[in-house]
Structure formats: structure tokens, C-alpha cells
Amino acid sequence: MEKALLALSYGVHVIGSRAADGTLNAMLADWVMQVSFKPRLLAVSIENDARTLRFIRETRVFTVNLLHEKDGITIARKVVMPSEAKKVRGRSEEMAAQVIDKLADIPYGLHENGCPVLDQALGWIACNAVQFVEVGDHTLVIGECVDGERLRPGEMLIERDLGWEYGG
Numbered sequence: 001m002e003k004a005l006l007a008l009s010y011g012v013h014v015i016g017s018r019a020a021d022g023t024l025n026a027m028l029a030d031w032v033m034q035v036s037f038k039p040r041l042l043a044v045s046i047e048n049d050a051r052t053l054r055f056i057r058e059t060r061v062f063t064v065n066l067l068h069e070k071d072g073i074t075i076a077r078k079v080v081m082p083s084e085a086k087k088v089r090g091r092s093e094e095m096a097a098q099v100i101d102k103l104a105d106i107p108y109g110l111h112e113n114g115c116p117v118l119d120q121a122l123g124w125i126a127c128n129a130v131q132f133v134e135v136g137d138h139t140l141v142i143g144e145c146v147d148g149e150r151l152r153p154g155e156m157l158i159e160r161d162l163g164w165e166y167g168g
Contacts, residue, residue, distance in 0.1 A: 016063035016116030017055035040145040061113040072157035123150035
């Protein structure tokens, strides 16, 4: 079964979020898909202990940035690790206390909802969180699409292009 699940293809996205106090975050996400036309809804699967999920629960807004096939890997490498170093097992107490600003070296602007929109994305979609569905070790965040734009031509980066796996 695991090998069959690993054969599924996923796009590579950066989920932009903000906390109630204005703190910004970016998270790499593979499990994103449109789930409705009317209204236009997206589902994003986020680990239950993720900072991004906490922020979205607080503010009920987020952005989905589609990474570009040509240079999205550079952005993916910058945001793949958790912002909160304590999520990585085996770190020293000092290292675990660190919080990394994954947006520090990535050009971005802010959508009117206050969430990051990456300048070098293929495109982006702004969403209002309308539902949270617990599904095992993840939560599906259902977002109503309220705005979006395709920024440049090309195709979306897919997980297989990275040589990474998040599935199985």
C-alpha cells in the first residue's frame, strides 16, 4: 500500500499565514486540492501541531502560493523545515527554543488579509478558512477562495521534481 500511495503526484505549495498578533509564517505543503466550484473551496492538509494551523485557527485566513517548476525548488528548500525548531527531535534545549523566520530571504508582499504572497510564485490564492476537519495526525483546512492571480507562465513544481516524498 505504501508504494502505491507514494506514486501519487502532489504539487508543491507554500501556505502563508499570520497570527492574531501579526506574526507571519510560511509552510511547505503538498496536500492541497480544489474541492468545490460553488463556492470555490480548497482543502489543505496540515499537521495538527503545525504553527500554520495555529495561526489559521486564530485569524481564519491564509494564502496558497503555487511554486514554479523552474525556480520553486529554491523557495521550497528555504521553507521545508519547521519554523519552531522544537518540532525536530533530538535538538538541544537551546536549539529547540529557536523560531526561524522562513520568509527572511524570500521576496513577498502581503495580501489584504495580511498573509504572505510570494513574488516568485507561479500564482497565489487567498482563502478564508470556513471549516476544520480533523483527519488523523493532520487537519483539513477548508478555505473559501476569495482572491488570486497567476503571476507568470509555466507549470507548477511537483513533489517528484524535488526528489522528496511526503506520503505513504
